[in-house]
Amino acid sequence: MPSLDAVRLTQDLIRRPSVTPADAGAMDVLQAELARLGFSCRRMRFGEIENLYARYGDARPNLCFAGHTDVVPVGDTAAWSRDAFAGDIVDEILIGRGAVDMKSALAAFAAAASAAIARGEVKGSLSFLITGDEEGVATHGTKMVVEALAAEGEAIDHCVVGEPTSAETFGDMIKIGRRGSINAQITVEGRQGHVAYPHRAANPVPVLVRILARLDAHVLDEGYTGFQPSNLEITTVDVGNAATNVIPAAASARVNIRFNPAHTGAKLAAWIEDVAQAEAAGFPGTVTVTPAISGEAFLTEPGDFTDVVAAAVRDVAGRDPELSTTGGTSDARFIRALCPVVELGLVGKTMHAVDERAPVAEIRDLQAVYERLIARYFERFGG
Template identity: 60%
Template sequence: MSAVDPVSLTRDLIRKPSVTPADEGAMDLVQGKLEKLGFACRRMKFEDIENLYARRGTEGPNLCFAGHTDVVPTGPTGAWSSDPFAAEVVEGVVIGRGAVDMKGGIACWIAAVSQTLAEGDVPGSLSFLITGDEEGRATHGTKLVVEQLLAEGERIDACVVGEPSSLQVLGDTIKIGRRGSLNVWITVTGKQGHVAYPERGANPIPVLLDLMKRLNDRRLDEGYEAFQPSNLELTTFDVGNTATNVIPGQATGRFNIRFNPAHTGQSLMDWISEEARAAEAASGQKVEVEFLHSGDAFLTQEGPFTTAIQDAVEAELGIRPEASTTGGTSDARFIRAICPVLELGLVGQTMHQIDERVSEADLHSVTRVYRRVIQTFFDRFAPA
């Protein structure tokens, strides 16, 4: 069984321009590599999103790796030093969209698995959960795959998500939790009119401003265990009024809440809805609220699993990673429903940026770390 080269596979994956929700053959490439390694691969397509669940072995424990092949748009391609999907190597650095977020991580885990299996089978199962819907709305990707696996009784004992968790240097951080995310749109409908005759109109802007201020002024909490305080950030106000003498008929505002486990998405939606009803009753103007709840906060308590991962990183890199809950959301928020989960991956400083890049040296180093993680996991959790 020949070993997979993480650099070559990273470059091959980058060359698949899989900007959400497009796949462009990225999932076929992953599936082909896994099938050659003896994995039984199952494609799970929901709407236009390609997903893959692959497993090698039938016994427990089952260690899963989760990741995504979709990437964010490139931005202005002329600002890149090379074609963002050419995966050029310049002085030992691979440049391309998805290099660290997270095609490089997928390539490294596949390479680590290939090296592990070249020395013999593991005393249990290895699996992959790969989605093409992490950078988008995340409604037809990991969330639905997990629901399907739970309905079928599939057992996964632990999962490593290959997000670029390292902050400054490789291995300095693992993510054991992430805050939840809630996007909110509030639209107030008044009555259009002439500014000289305000009694004939109903201006929705003051109603919206007052409601948004009340929501923004509330201190949501003081933090929660390993989490920073939840925060509400106003992101836009839209009226669309180009005239100077017209009272607009409608005004819309939007904000996002990143919240820790002191709240759920539902509890926040209940609070916002109550405030909106109060504003409607007081103003006599229609107040509508739309929510996009991307997922609740998750926290994997520090224990044997997190310790095993930290020990593996320290043994390979000589640095013990900090267990952190900072950053945005990831698909770990869905995977937590089926097993303990954490994130371990490359340095994420260039993710979503022009000239996203990763060094060949880091790809080889993360492959060694992942190989040590696999070894440590089965040494500690496989039946004697």
């Protein structure tokens, strides 16, 4: 069986403009390669989102690779030096939307799996959990696949997510945890009136200002082992009042909290509600808090699995990666319900940017790291 070329496969994937929620054939490209390698492939469509679960072997342990084929929009096409979906290589740099986040990682792990299978190193199972809904609202992607697999009793022992985790230099960082995230919409409804007759109105703006000031002044924590302090940010304040002589009927704001394991989303939602109602005491109107928890904080404790991943990086990159919990959320927040999970990928500086790009040499290095990871994993955990 001919070997799988990670760079060529990355180009093929980039040439499918799979901007969330569109698939544009990207999942078909990856599935065809995995099927050729002997993976049993299962498409799992929820809503308009294409998902794929593919498995090679039926024994344990089952090492899973998770990732996404969807990408963010290109933005200003004129600002790109090359067509964002052409997959051009210029001076040994691959340019295109998804080059870093994260079609290269999909291709690199597929190529690594191909090599491991050819060498007879898979002493258990390899699997792929791929979604087309990571860059969007993430309601019909990995979350639902994980729920379906759990309900079926599918056993996944450990998982590697191919997000671009390296910070400055390839292999300098892997992610072993992430902070949680909660958004909250706060709406204060009062009574509209003339500014010259405030007694006839109920101004919602001062109430909202008090709520936001109290939320913003509160120190959530001083940090948590392995995590930076939690932070609350006011992301928008909206009144929609174009007149200078009208007290508005309503005012709203949104806040976001990125939180470490010292908190849960539910407890933070309750705290926001309590603050809002306390600051609105005596106000002849209503205050509504609508929270949305997009993920809880989690940590994969350093141990045998993280040692295997770090050693694979050291084998290829010659450095010990930092075990980090920084950054935003990823689909690891859903997979952690099934098994321990870490994230390992390319340098993320150009993800979501104009001329997103990855050096060809680093894509091949990533494949080499994944190959060493697979080999070391089954040496450590295989039967």
